Each structure stands twice: as C-alpha cells, then as structure tokens.
Amino acid sequence: MPHQETETLWQKRLNQIDSDVQEIRFPQVEEDTVSQDEETCEVVMGDQALRIRFHDYDEVYKIPGLYEKLFYEELRCCSPSRVAGLLDDVLEDSDSCPEDLRVLDVGAGNGMVGEELLVRGVRKIVGIDIIKEAREAARRDRPEVYDDYHVTDLTDLPERVEEKLREDGFNCLSTVAALGFGDIPPKAFVKALDVIETPGWLAFNIKEDFLSERDSTGFCRLIRRLSRDQVIQIQAYRRYRHRISVTGEPLHYVAMVAKKLKDVPDHYLED
Numbered sequence: 449m450p451h452q453e454t455e456t457l458w459q460k461r462l463n464q465i466d467s468d469v470q471e472i473r474f475p476q477v478e479e480d481t482v483s484q485d486e487e488t489c490e491v492v493m494g495d496q497a498l499r500i501r502f503h504d505y506d507e508v509y510k511i512p513g514l515y516e517k518l519f520y521e522e523l524r525c526c527s528p529s530r531v532a533g534l535l536d537d538v539l540e541d542s543d544s545c546p547e548d549l550r551v552l553d554v555g556a557g558n559g560m561v562g563e564e565l566l567v568r569g570v571r572k573i574v575g576i577d578i579i580k581e582a583r584e585a586a587r588r589d590r591p592e593v594y595d596d597y598h599v600t601d602l603t604d605l606p607e608r609v610e611e612k613l614r615e616d617g618f619n620c621l622s623t624v625a626a627l628g629f630g631d632i633p634p635k636a637f638v639k640a641l642d643v644i645e646t647p648g649w650l651a652f653n654i655k656e657d658f659l660s661e662r663d664s665t666g667f668c669r670l671i672r673r674l675s676r677d678q679v680i681q682i683q684a685y686r687r688y689r690h691r692i693s694v695t696g697e698p699l700h701y702v703a704m705v706a707k708k709l710k711d712v713p714d715h716y717l718e719d
C-alpha cells in the first residue's frame with residue numbers, strides 16, 4: 449500500500465475521535481540534552497495545561513486523541529505503517545498473504561498497529577499490553593481491531609493466559625515502538641516469540657542504537673544470537689525515521705521482518 453494511503457489511516461481515525469486537546473506545547477530545550485524517554489510536553493485542554501512525560505503512557509492514553517496528536521501529528525511518527533508495510537512486502541515475496549496470519553501484537557497500546565494490520569487483510573489480531581489504560585484506549589478508539597486484548601506482563605505470564613495464547617495458535621508476532629527504554633525487555637520478547645507457532649513470522653522495530661555494539665538493553669545480543677542459532681531468519685531490514693524529537697532531530701529506528709524457523713530453545717527462556 450502506498451505510504452500516502454496509510455498516512456491517512458491515523459488521520460481519518462483522529463477525525464473520528466472526540467478530543468479535547470487544543471494545543472501541544474514543547475519545552476525549549478537544547479538539542480541532545482533530553483533523552484527520548486524523558487521528553488515531556490504541555491497539553492492544553494480548555495483552561496488547563498497538563499505537563500505529561502511521553503513515556504507515561506497511562507496518562508497519554510487516558511486523553512482521547514492525545515497519542516495520535518502528539519506522536520503522529522506533531523512528531524511525525526510513521527512506525528506502525530512502516531512495519532506493517534514491510535511485513536506485507538515480505539509476505540508477498542514468500543507467496544503468503546496477510547489473510548493467513550493470526551497476529552499477537554505485543555505492546556499494542558491504543559491499537560494503531562492492529563489497525564494497520566487489519567486494513568491489510570489480517571483476520572485475527574490479539575493485543576497484549578502491560579497497562580490497562582492501553583486496552584481501555586484501544587476499546588474506546590479502535591473497538592473493531594482486536595479479537596481479544598490481554599493486560600499482562602510477559603516476564604511473568606500467568607499460566608491460564610499462556611495456555612490461552614498457545615490455544616489461539618498465533619503465527620505472527622508484531623511489536624512496534626515498544627522494545628527497550630524500560631518498556632518490553634528481552635525476556636518478554638523471547639517469551640512472546642516462544643508463544644508463536646513454528647514456522648511463524650516476526651515483525652518489529654527497534655531504535656538503531658539498540659542494535660549497536662554499545663547497546664545496553666540486551667536486544668543487540670539477543671537478535672544476533674537468535675539469528676546465529678537459526679531460531680529466526682531476518683528477511684527484511686530497513687532503517688528509517690521513526691519520528692522527530694522535541695527539538696526536531698530525526699530518531700532513527702530499524703524495522704525488521706523475520707521468519708521463525710524453529711522453537712525457542714529452553715535455555716533462552718531460562719537465561
């Protein structure tokens with residue numbers, strides 16, 4: 449799907465959302481002085497102005513339309529459509545199609561990734577997020593997207609949730625803008641990969657820095673190890689601008705699509 453069309457997906461949705469957000473103001477800060485997970489803004493609604501830290505997602509999701517206005521309209525985020533589009537391209541080259549996928553969307557938030565997958569033809573999508581405000585926002589703003597939505601912690605998955613996920617027979621894992629930064633740790637990512645059937649698909653993005661030798665999140669080592677052990681085979685790798693920072697600097701991420709070739713060995717789950 450051309451970028452222009454997917455761009456309008458979140459705009460169309462935003463037009464349907466009854467939002468009280470009138471203005472978003474950004475603090476005057478020097479370039480490179482604020483880390484991505486410390487960025488804040490001031491949200492003007494009626495006669496009040498609330499200071500919100502971007503990574504306090506519970507606060508962001510509670511305000512209808514704020515997530516879309518902040519990250520997409522103001523900061524030009526494009527990751528859900530980039531990752532979903534890359535998955536689409538790889539499926540086409542593999543003689544597969546989105547209609548065959550049963551997707552587990554991890555770090556699902558208010559459903560923007562689920563919606564991108566749905567418009568591409570995926571018929572079954574289940575979300576997971578660690579905070580209840582994400583599920584509430586998805587149900588409020590995108591009620592048709594997820595077949596089910598679990599609020600749970602993948603690093604400590606309750607047995608009954610794990611059983612349900614395995615019964616659902618997912619053959620694709622998506623996770624967008626949710627790895628690293630104190631969000632989804634490598635342990636949760638490995639668990640999600642374990643729950644996906646073999647063979648299966650994996651579509652995700654990650655900040656470019658987390659793939660470098662200097663990475664301290666553990667993702668660089670994990671992804672290399674999964675590839676080396678042929679648990680996954682990376683089939684597409686694309687560097688792109690995920691969004692801009694509050695000072696207008698580009699934040700580069702890498703979108704990847706991989707095939708899960710074999711079950712996750714036990715020692716990965718124990719480490």
Ligand SMILES: C[S@@+](CC[C@H](N)C(=O)[O-])C[C@H]1O[C@@H](n2cnc3c(N)ncnc32)[C@H](O)[C@@H]1O
Nearest residue numbers: 505555556557560577578582624625626631632
């Ligand atoms: C930037 S949002 C991305 C939401 C959505 N994927 C998107 O692209 O719009 C990151 C999401 O990851 C969720 N998250 C953080 N840590 C998590 C964890 N350990 N397990 C599941 N979700 C988590 C957050 O609650 C938040 O909704």
